[in-house]
Amino acid sequence: MRNSNGRTIAFTKGHGTGNDFVIVADPDGELDLTDDQISVLCDRHFGIGADGILRVVRSRAIPEGADMPDAEWFMDYRNADGSTAEMCGNGIRVYLRYLLDAGLVQLGEGETILIGTRNGPRPMTRSLLGFEVDLGAFxxxxxxxxxxxxxxxxxxxxxxxxxxxxxxxxxxxxxxxxxxxxxxxxxxxxxxxxxxxxxxxxxxxxxxxxxxxxxxxxxxxxxxxxxxxxxxxxxxxxxxxxxxxxxxxxxxxxxxxxxxxxxxxxxxxxxxxxxxxxxxxxxxxxxxxxxxxxxx
Structure with a gap:
């Protein structure tokens, strides 16, 4: 399947130290992307080209985020082959950069924001290098x-x-x-x-x-x-x-x-x-x- 005559969506391309992503805003969880659609979007010859997809969705609009009331936004990350991943350390920084630039959140110096992931809500702050994420216990x-x-x-x-x-x-x-x-x-x-x-x-x-x-x-x-x-x-x-x-x-x-x-x-x-x-x-x-x- 390489036919791209379906629905048209807006996207943003971003990267964290070269680890690149297609970012798709879907606040209310209305977009259901198949593995094949993600594979085409991430294809570097037939699509936009990326290592994965970041779907920007409110936590309440996705089953995995239903128990995260303190994290308004959930990072729905999918690998380039469409498979889901628990966490993406570069992706979550790009995700926050998108939220800030789109005016969906604010993050002042010294403030912390929670972003929902399949590995639970992750606290994020600003850092000298850009953004810092607490990946949790290891x-x-x-x-x-x-x-x-x-x-x-x-x-x-x-x-x-x-x-x-x-x-x-x-x-x-x-x-x-x-x-x-x-x-x-x-x-x-x-x-x-x-x-x-x-x-x-x-x-x-x-x-x-x-x-x-x-x-x-x-x-x-x-x-x-x-x-x-x-x-x-x-x-x-x-x-x-x-x-x-x-x-x-x-x-x-x-x-x-x-x-x-x-x-x-x-x-x-x-x-x-x-x-x-x-x-x-x-x-x-x-x-x-x-x-x-x-x-x-």
Whole structure:
């Protein structure tokens, strides 16, 4: 199905460090996009081109947001193949940028706003890098996952990290090893997680820590998308994994370089429970109208 003679909708294109999205306003939840329609919209040859779709909908208008009365707006995020995702760290910053620019919300310095997600309402504030989101409590899981990827001479162990969605983080010894990866091919995981996982490949800086801030470089393969220029939750997971490997003396602040730019990660307690925070820029690029592909 590539016929685009259906309903015409308005959209905005945005990105967070190169992780790009088609943003569609649907405040009252009247738009029901099929997986195929999303796939066409995100196609970089036949559509607008994006890593995913952000549907701007009021929490009360979507079943997943019905129990979030303090979050007026819900980020309905779908991957480029139409599959749903629990959370998107870059997407939620772009989502807030859209809400602010469209005049749908206001956010002053020092103020916090809640945005609904499938991983619960997420608090957001302004930061020096743009916006910061509290991704919530995280879990570094026991055991290892064996990762095979094109460009890796041998399979390597990966650490499972859950930041509201699942990740497997693999440490590599050098920048050359990172650059040699061919992520046009899906990395293979053993055991394979039931719902799949994003896979991050990381190289620590040398030295790892300067002025109390850890630094790493990363590439990512996102489930349902492929390699992207950036993955916000993946950045957080990668920093948490290296922090775990570094041991008790590891810092709580991290700078993570991805192909699309630099993002910040910090770990801090909230009500006595360690939370992971992600900060970075969010940019709106252009707006327009597009005809939806007809339903199959």
């Amino acid at each position: 879990r570094v899981e026991e055991g290892e996952t064996l990762v095979r990827a094109r460009g890796l001479p041998v399979p390597r162990p990966g650490l499972r990290v859950d930041v509201g969605n699942p990740h497997v983080v693999v440490a590599l010894p050098s920048d050359d090893d990172l650059d040699d990866l061919d992520l046009t091919v899906i990395p293979r995981l053993q055991p394979e997680p039931a719902n799949g996982a994003n896979v991050e490949f990381v190289v620590p800086a040398d030295p790892l820590v300067q002025d109390g801030v850890g630094a790493i470089r990363m590439r990512v393969f996102e489930r349902g998308v492929g390699e992207t220029l950036s993955c916000g939750t993946g950045v957080a997971a990668a920093a948490l994994a290296v922090r775990e490997w570094a041991g008790p003396a590891a810092p709580d602040r991290w700078s993570v370089e991805v192909p699309g730019g630099i993002l910040g990660v910090r770990v801090a307690p909230v009500d006595g429970i360690p939370h992971v925070f992600l900060s970075g820029p969010a940019t709106l690029v252009f707006s327009g109208e597009v005809a939806l592909a007809q339903r199959s």
